[in-house]
Each structure stands twice: as structure tokens, then as C-alpha cells.
Amino acid sequence: MVELLYGNRAANTLGAAAPALDLAARDEVVLKQVEIHYCLFELPMASALPRLPTSLHPSIPAILGITVWRCVDGPLGAFSLAYLGLACRTGIKPRHFIHGAFCDSPQVGTWLSARYGLHCQTARIHNLETYDRIHSRVDLNGRTILDLVTHGPQQLVGRGATVKYSPILNAATLGTDSALVQMETSFEFHRVSRGQPMASVYNGAALGDATLAPHYPVSGTFSLADVSLHPARFKLDLAVPAEQGGARKI
Amino acid sequence: MQFGLIYELSTPRPFTRETQKAVYDNAIEQVVLAEQLGFSSVWCVEHHFLEEYSHSSCPEMFLTAVARATSKIRVGFGIATCVPTFHHPIRWAEKAAFLDILSGGRVEFGTGRSSTWNELGGFDAIVDDTKKTWDEYIRVIPQMWMNERFGYHGQYHKMPERNVLPKPWQEPHPPMWVAVTATGTELDAADRGMGALILSISDVERNVPRIAAYRERIKHCNPVGAFVNDQIAIANWLYCHPDNTLAKQRGEEMVGTFGYMAGQTVEVSEAYPASNYTALGLLGSLRADPNAPGDQKPLSSGLCFGDPSTVHDTCKRWEAAGADQLVFMIQAREHLAQADVLDSLRLFGREVLPHFNNVPRARAVGE
Numbered sequence: 001m002v003e004l005l006y007g008n009r010a011a012n013t014l015g016a017a018a019p020a021l022d023l024a025a026r027d028e029v030v031l032k033q034v035e036i037h038y039c040l041f042e043l044p045m046a047s048a049l050p051r052l053p054t055s056l057h058p059s060i061p062a063i064l065g066i067t068v069w070r071c072v073d074g075p076l077g078a079f080s081l082a083y084l085g086l087a088c089r090t091g092i093k094p095r096h097f098i099h100g101a102f103c104d105s106p107q108v109g110t111w112l113s114a115r116y117g118l119h120c121q122t123a124r125i126h127n128l129e130t131y132d133r134i135h136s137r138v139d140l141n142g143r144t145i146l147d148l149v150t151h152g153p154q155q156l157v158g159r160g161a162t163v164k165y166s167p168i169l170n171a172a173t174l175g176t177d178s179a180l181v182q183m184e185t186s187f188e189f190h191r192v193s194r195g196q197p198m199a200s201v202y203n204g205a206a207l208g209d210a211t212l213a214p215h216y217p218v219s220g221t222f223s224l225a226d227v228s229l230h231p232a233r234f235k236l237d238l239a240v241p242a243e244q245g246g247a248r249k250i
Numbered sequence: 251m252q253f254g255l256i257y258e259l260s261t262p263r264p265f266t267r268e269t270q271k272a273v274y275d276n277a278i279e280q281v282v283l284a285e286q287l288g289f290s291s292v293w294c295v296e297h298h299f300l301e302e303y304s305h306s307s308c309p310e311m312f313l314t315a316v317a318r319a320t321s322k323i324r325v326g327f328g329i330a331t332c333v334p335t336f337h338h339p340i341r342w343a344e345k346a347a348f349l350d351i352l353s354g355g356r357v358e359f360g361t362g363r364s365s366t367w368n369e370l371g372g373f374d375a376i377v378d379d380t381k382k383t384w385d386e387y388i389r390v391i392p393q394m395w396m397n398e399r400f401g402y403h404g405q406y407h408k409m410p411e412r413n414v415l416p417k418p419w420q421e422p423h424p425p426m427w428v429a430v431t432a433t434g435t436e437l438d439a440a441d442r443g444m445g446a447l448i449l450s451i452s453d454v455e456r457n458v459p460r461i462a463a464y465r466e467r468i469k470h471c472n473p474v475g476a477f478v479n480d481q482i483a484i485a486n487w488l489y490c491h492p493d494n495t496l497a498k499q500r501g502e503e504m505v506g507t508f509g510y511m512a513g514q515t516v517e518v519s520e521a522y523p524a525s526n527y528t529a530l531g532l533l534g535s536l537r538a539d540p541n542a543p544g545d546q547k548p549l550s551s552g553l554c555f556g557d558p559s560t561v562h563d564t565c566k567r568w569e570a571a572g573a574d575q576l577v578f579m580i581q582a583r584e585h586l587a588q589a590d591v592l593d594s595l596r597l598f599g600r601e602v603l604p605h606f607n608n609v610p611r612a613r614a615v616g617e
Contacts, residue, residue, distance in 0.1 A: 003263040060301050060514045092513030094520050160525025194523050219522045
């Protein structure tokens, strides 16, 4: 028997509190000029594997992704959003499995939960681009739980002025079943810069998983992009590996 | 057209020393047989930290072992990574020349720059500079081979005049190649008068325009070495079996295994946005649609899985497309039994290979 590298988290630790998906919601939403701060850090594989369900492979090395959006206007109104996830694979496809999310608009949080199973706590979120850094902060119940800075951002030009955001996966309830659901997004970039990320405050427990923390910086990026939110398209069985048919269309 | 083998030296978990040794020993046994059957080259990748996918961190050692167990088959770096934190260019000039002597002049010097965060991050490389460092390496290494003494001030390295030793057996030096994954790199190879080792595994038809563009572009090249190496080698898969259905099934299993292993690596484009890594690397050719769900992508029609007749016809299509060599991956993480791999090689060597002229493209020395 060949030994394969999958996550080893029990499925029943994910489905119980998963948000119910509104399968009737099929409209497209386009958000203009969204500011996105996206930081990647490596972390020990030993801390990542127990947090991924068996339907997901880890990435090697294990990577923690932190994403902060600031949307100043649009069909959902002004809002900021922050979410954290582990890089993973469904078959050969890169994804991030989300373990914590925050939104400063309860209405948008409810919308994201129903559309994609992205369960958001209400929090104050700060996202600011200055000449020498990108700064994001999440305050929950008056306490700063995340303080994230990308230092020395340099503008990327030409064909390189894009970021390949890995689609995110959330545990959700579809009828009576629990599954992983992908948040379907596409991006049209206006500009992108890249620098060195640093998390000066990282409260793992408050951010959704006390066992995960950034260890080694990979990259920090800031982009200004139009973001299209598409209807959810597929679900992934929590326990069946993707290459064995665990991924199905909704 | 000629045929070769290319090795990632993928290794199943758990990573015991016995398993590791078996992977290396099996590969050498395969190459020895392949030489007897008429295969013309063996290539070995350089990868670091790529668990399961490739335990081939020292290709020069594998190729040296192969060279000493064979007498005719050419031994190719597929590739030598031209990134300062990995290797100094002097070390590559020395290692390749050393192997060229030990092998009696059989080295093919493939070059590249890595495309994973695993490796570039692991070596703390400056990701933005890899294409520029590669361009510097490929220009100074031939000079180290051809000049009794050589010194230079480059952008990334400098050295006072020294005699880099030994000099290679082949005169003026071994053929030089570039690994090609992203579309457009074949033109970089052509501009520099280097062979294109095309590693993006895909349909024959998708490669026809790339091959044509390479052939046209290299007519006007400015070679980095003493001669133009205008060869195109294309990486492919091989499993040949009398039962066509079984051969395809096993082939699909190997490709699936490869995808599982490769998929876990972190490509630079996923982790570290950079202007010199805008295209997906090897995985891009495996992923039909990065936004698609878990749908299985149909296998490329250019893969050599099937009975001898099927494999023969596929090879003929590659030949008609303009490929000079097909270099085969014949194993993935020891998924197949060694006896099955050897039988596949024997069948190919007996019933397919004799239908091809199996001679190299003439080299235009001094162009």
C-alpha cells in the first residue's frame, strides 16, 4: 500500500457548525477597485496536516495565507473582509482551506456565509496602503488580534502585475450534507505591488486556530482589482480524496 | 528521430534508505538496458526538497554512475540550475567537464533556473533575478571550458583570471540546452543557439507552432557557445505493452501519480508574484482549467501509452512535428514493478525504435 500525504483531520470536526448554503443564489456580483492585501507565510508541516481534512493534500511546504479586502463601494456596500487559510490541494489544484474570517459589515458577512459558507465574525478591520508599507489590522471585541505589515512594496509591471490567488474552500452545509465549497472569484488587476510580510500581532486562537501561526515570510502583495463573485460551482466531500471523485458539481 | 529517458527519481513514502537506494539502482538498471536497445540519451533533473516528486538533488552523481555503467548513451543534465545560491558557475563548468571526461565525451549540458518556491525559497534565492543569472551562467560557462584561463566581471559573479579545470572531452565543448516549460522559453533557447528541452507535456499539435517558431528563430541566433545546438528534445511518457488497453490504463495511473506528487509543490507563481515567472510551470500543462473543480483532465494525445503500433504512430506524429528526440519518463514513484518497466523498454526497443533512423541531427560547428 502506497503511503500518501493527506490531511488527517476528522470530518466530523468540520461539518457541525458549517453555515447553510443558499443554493438559489446564482447572481454575479462585481466589486470595483477592491484593495487586497495578501500575505503568505510558511509554517511547520506538523501543524498543518492535523488541520486539513482527508479530502485535501497539503502544499509542501505548508503555507498560511492571510487576505484582507477593503471595498469602498459597490453592490454590497462598503465593507472590509479578512480571512485566513492553509494552502492545500484538491487533486493537483491549489486552494486555501479557511479556518478564520472576519467582516466589518454583518450584512456582507451573512451574504458571504450563505453564498460560499464563509462564516465571518464581525470585527473592525483596517487596511491602509502608504508609500513604504501596507498595513492591515483586525480588532475583535476591542482587542487587536492581527497586525500585518508588508514592508517596502515594489510595483510589479507588465505581465507580472497579477497575483494568483488560490481559490478558498469553506466547510458548508448543503441540505443535509456537509461539504467543502469553493468561493468562486475572478480578478481584473489595475496594479500590484510586492514586499516583505511581517505579522507583529497574531492571536491564533482568536483568528480561528490556536495551533497555526506564521513562521517564515514568503511574500506580501497589495493589489487594486475588480473582483467578480460568481455562484458556487462545486463541492468537495470532506472525507473522500479529490482524485477519488470527492469533488462534484453543485 | 532519437529516443532517450529522463529521470525525476521520484520516491514513494516512507523515505527509507532501502527505498531510496532501490529507486536509484532501478533507474541505472533501466538505463543500461536502454543503451543496449538503442536509446541515445539519458537526462536527469536537478530538484531539491520536492518530497516524493523528485529525489534528484545531485544529477551529476546519477549521471556519473550511469556513465560508468554504459559506453555509448549520452548523459544529459536536465537541468543544471543556474541560480547563485544553488551553484557557482565555476562549479557547473567543473562538474560538467569532469563528467564529460569520465564518460568519454557524452555530456549534454542542459540549463535552467527552477520554478518552485520549495527550491528558490529553500535556497534563499533572489527570485526576481533567476532569468538574468541563468543568462549570465550560460555565457561564461562555455568560456571557462574553452579558454585556458578566464576571468570576468559579471552582474552576479566575478572572478580573477583562473584556469578552470578540467576542460571537457568534447571539442569545443558539450552541447548546451535550455529547459523549456513556459511558452516563449523556446525562443530564448533559439536566440542563444541552444537546444530546447521541452518539459511541458502536451499534445503534439500544441507543440507544432512552438517547434516552428524555434526553427525559424534559431536561424538568426547569437550562440552563447562555440556552435549552434539546434535540437529539440521533448519530454514524454512511455509505457508499451501488447495489451493496448492495459498499457493506457497503467499510463494513466503513472500520470495520475505524477500529478499527485507535482501538485503538492508550490510554484513560484503561486507564492511569489514576479515578472519573470508569469506563466505556470510544468503543472500548467497538467491543469486544464485552474478554476475548474475536480474534473479529470483527459490525457494528452501525445503520450506514448499503448501497444507497439499505437506508440509507433504517436512517435511518428512527433517526428512529423519536428522533434529531434523524445525523452521518456518510464516510472513514477515506483508505481510499476521494475520487471514491467524493463519489459516495456524491451518491447519498445524491439518493435518501435527500429522504425526510426535514430541518428542525431548534424551539428553546425562554429556558426
